Amino acid sequence: MSDLQKEVSELERKSATAARLFDIRRIIGGLFVVYGVIVTVAGLTASDADLKKAEDININLWTGLGMLALGLFFLGWLWLRPAVAAEPEPGEEPSDPRSSNAGGARR
Amino acid sequence: MQSPPTSLSQTHVTLAEGLRLPTNGLDYAILAIYFVVVLGIGFAARRSVKTSLDFFLSGRSLPAWVTGLAFVAANLGATEILGMAATGAQYGVAVVHWYWIGAIPAMVFLGLVMMPFYYRSKVRSVPEFLLQRFDKSAHLLSSALFAFAAVLIAGVNLYALAIVVEALLGWPQWVAIVVAGFFVLAYITIGGLSSAIYNEVLQFFVILAALIPICVIGMKKVGGWDGMTGSIEKQHGDNFMTAWGGTGIGDPNPLGANWLTIILGLGFVLSFGYWTTNFAEVQRALSAKNLSAAKRTPLIAAFPKMFIVFLVMIPGLVAAVLVPKIGTAGSDLTYNDAIPYLMQELLPNGVLGIAVTGLLAAFMAGMAANVSSFNTVFTYDIWAKYVVKDREDGYYLKFGRLITAIGVLASIGTAFIASSFENIMSYLQTLFSFFNVPMFVVFIIGMFWKRASMKSGMWGLIAGTTAAMVNYFWIYKQGVIDIPSDQGANFVSAIVGFVAGAVVMVAVTLFTAPKPEAELAGLVYGTVSPGAEEGDGVEAGDDAWYRRPALLGWGAIVLAAACYVPYSF
Numbered sequence: 001m002s003d004l005q006k007e008v009s010e011l012e013r014k015s016a017t018a019a020r021l022f023d024i025r026r027i028i029g030g031l032f033v034v035y036g037v038i039v040t041v042a043g044l045t046a047s048d049a050d051l052k053k054a055e056d057i058n059i060n061l062w063t064g065l066g067m068l069a070l071g072l073f074f075l076g077w078l079w080l081r082p083a084v085a086a087e088p089e090p091g092e093e094p095s096d097p098r099s100s101n102a103g104g105a106r107r
Numbered sequence: 108m109q110s111p112p113t114s115l116s117q118t119h120v121t122l123a124e125g126l127r128l129p130t131n132g133l134d135y136a137i138l139a140i141y142f143v144v145v146l147g148i149g150f151a152a153r154r155s156v157k158t159s160l161d162f163f164l165s166g167r168s169l170p171a172w173v174t175g176l177a178f179v180a181a182n183l184g185a186t187e188i189l190g191m192a193a194t195g196a197q198y199g200v201a202v203v204h205w206y207w208i209g210a211i212p213a214m215v216f217l218g219l220v221m222m223p224f225y226y227r228s229k230v231r232s233v234p235e236f237l238l239q240r241f242d243k244s245a246h247l248l249s250s251a252l253f254a255f256a257a258v259l260i261a262g263v264n265l266y267a268l269a270i271v272v273e274a275l276l277g278w279p280q281w282v283a284i285v286v287a288g289f290f291v292l293a294y295i296t297i298g299g300l301s302s303a304i305y306n307e308v309l310q311f312f313v314i315l316a317a318l319i320p321i322c323v324i325g326m327k328k329v330g331g332w333d334g335m336t337g338s339i340e341k342q343h344g345d346n347f348m349t350a351w352g353g354t355g356i357g358d359p360n361p362l363g364a365n366w367l368t369i370i371l372g373l374g375f376v377l378s379f380g381y382w383t384t385n386f387a388e389v390q391r392a393l394s395a396k397n398l399s400a401a402k403r404t405p406l407i408a409a410f411p412k413m414f415i416v417f418l419v420m421i422p423g424l425v426a427a428v429l430v431p432k433i434g435t436a437g438s439d440l441t442y443n444d445a446i447p448y449l450m451q452e453l454l455p456n457g458v459l460g461i462a463v464t465g466l467l468a469a470f471m472a473g474m475a476a477n478v479s480s481f482n483t484v485f486t487y488d489i490w491a492k493y494v495v496k497d498r499e500d501g502y503y504l505k506f507g508r509l510i511t512a513i514g515v516l517a518s519i520g521t522a523f524i525a526s527s528f529e530n531i532m533s534y535l536q537t538l539f540s541f542f543n544v545p546m547f548v549v550f551i552i553g554m555f556w557k558r559a560s561m562k563s564g565m566w567g568l569i570a571g572t573t574a575a576m577v578n579y580f581w582i583y584k585q586g587v588i589d590i591p592s593d594q595g596a597n598f599v600s601a602i603v604g605f606v607a608g609a610v611v612m613v614a615v616t617l618f619t620a621p622k623p624e625a626e627l628a629g630l631v632y633g634t635v636s637p638g639a640e641e642g643d644g645v646e647a648g649d650d651a652w653y654r655r656p657a658l659l660g661w662g663a664i665v666l667a668a669a670c671y672v673p674y675s676f
Contacts, residue, residue: 015160
């Protein structure tokens with residue numbers, strides 16, 4: 001192994017990202033649910049002027065529902081396939097790599 | 108950095124007066140929520156940063172779908188979005204070339220062919236690969252140029268943001284520069300690359316939520332695809348709605364390029380140079396958790412990339428129908444105004460807030476991609492190799508945070524300079540675009556020809572850059588050979604630079620010493636990386652059919668080719 005490979009391997013062993021980085025699916029899901037609700041409500045209360053501007057499409061309603069669906073998809077994915085939270089001994093791989101994390105980081 | 112092609116013409120977003128959006132409290136609330144989440148991601152990622160590798164490369168531990176979406180999003184900055192919509196309004200359907208031939212093949216090549224060399228050698232940056240494969244002179248040259256260009260482009264991005272925000276929201280330019288600069292500074296300094304990548308993934312979805320409603324309403328307004336085609340062909344002729352119409356050699360077309368320069372210049376040299384050697388992109392793949400995920404990063408990115416073109420082309424074409432004189436003296440609107448104009452005309456409050464948020468998010472992500480690659484190259488490749496060597500890792504982590512802050516402040520300074528000396532900035536950008544040209548030739552020869560000598564790397568870089576510049580500034584600008592447009596000249600210069608770089612590399616190799624064979628292990632085709640198998644970190648499930656790199660890669664190529672069919676006859 002080259003010196004570089006040794007150095008980076010050593011850093012990989014000490015790295016904390018895998019064990020400690022949160023799962024982005026939670027943030028995407030949360031933000032899009034919030035946005036989805038806000039925009040859907042704006043669609044439900046849309047004025048005639050709003051509708052006319054958007055070529056008689058209730059764009060707030062449809063966009064809001066779409067964003068809500070995306071948000072729920074990410075939360076559902078997270079719920080069905082959660083990232084493994086437990087931190088194994090340094091250098092060891094988890095015993096069941098299948099469950100290891102669709103969205104979180106390695107290990 | 109942005110894609111190669113529009114770099115010459117669309118870096119300076121100038122917006123027409125009178126594009127002020129009718130934003131209200133609802134829109135600002137949506138924007139405020141986003142800013143809070145951006146900072147929150149930075150703080151939440153902070154506890155995962157323990158080593159310099161965590162800070163600069165997310166500890167090489169992210170899953171492929173995250174790095175893949177970040178790979179697309181890092182390129183999907185706002186200058187790209189506004190610029191590509193402008194290209195659509197100006198040249199019509201020909202804008203698809205920047206995606207289907209100008210991105211997909213290069214992304215697939217990066218994933219299938221080059222990634223094993225990059226990832227297994229454990230290099231932490233693109234210049235570091237040059238150090239391993241060639242020598243210090245090639246390394247220092249490319250590191251310094253990259254660091255300088257990254258700050259410059261981050262600054263130009265910030266300036267473009269300020270212009271757009273001033274036109275759309277009415278904020279003074281300096282407020283926009285300082286606010287956006289501060290947020291980028293905060294979330295990258297605190298959370299490092301993980302924070303940048305997570306924000307890019309989020310930005311990807313927000314920008315989709317911003318562009319899709321614009322396309323839907325826009326299409327209805329102009330009477331669907333057929334209605335739009337009819338109006339446009341009446342105004343601009345039949346070729347405007349085809350990809351290849353009028354691109355025969357010698358035929359005049361607005362692009363100023365023929366099929367050969369499109370395929371070789373854009374599709375081969377410029378695109379491969381950008382997608383496979385630009386560290387702001389490659390860094391996303393290097394942060395993946397194992398070799399399989401690293402290979403899949405650009406391949407997963409290829410699929411959304413292929414279809415994003417519709418989301419920027421349609422607003423461009425719709426704007427061309429609604430404002431037939433767009434971009435000419437007969438209209439207040441420039442081509443860059445296409446998307447802001449449609450936002451103003453079509454979006455009610457609510458979705459408008461999402462669109463404004465998406466645009467600002469795209470600006471910040473475009474800047475953050477440059478900053479997060481700049482700090483890595485500056486710390487690992489310049490500081491740790493030539494200035495303060497062999498210190499403990501904690502020192503470089505601290506230095507990385509410091510240089511991130513300095514880099515952002517320098518970009519803010521650049522943005523202010525750009526606002527007073529716009530011509531100098533666009534000249535500098537043109538200049539730097541030529542340094543990317545020979546990168547790909549140096550990489551491809553370095554990766555596939557064992558004999559290529561240590562010195563040939565640096566000379567290939569210098570020769571390719573010089574040749575491309577001579578072609579552009581002298582042969583084209585002085586009119587020695589007639590090339591119809593800047594765009595076309597850019598394609599030809601790229602081809603010239605590539606050929607010159609290749610010839611010089613071969614010539615220099617014949618007279619200088621090769622790299623010792625033992626040091627090339629894992630860097631050149633036909634050699635095996637030490638510890639390759641165990642280092643690949645294969646996970647169960649990676650052999651599922653939908654995770655096979657070859658299938659994903661060739662699938663992307665076939666699909667991109669199929670996309671051309673409806674626009675080619």
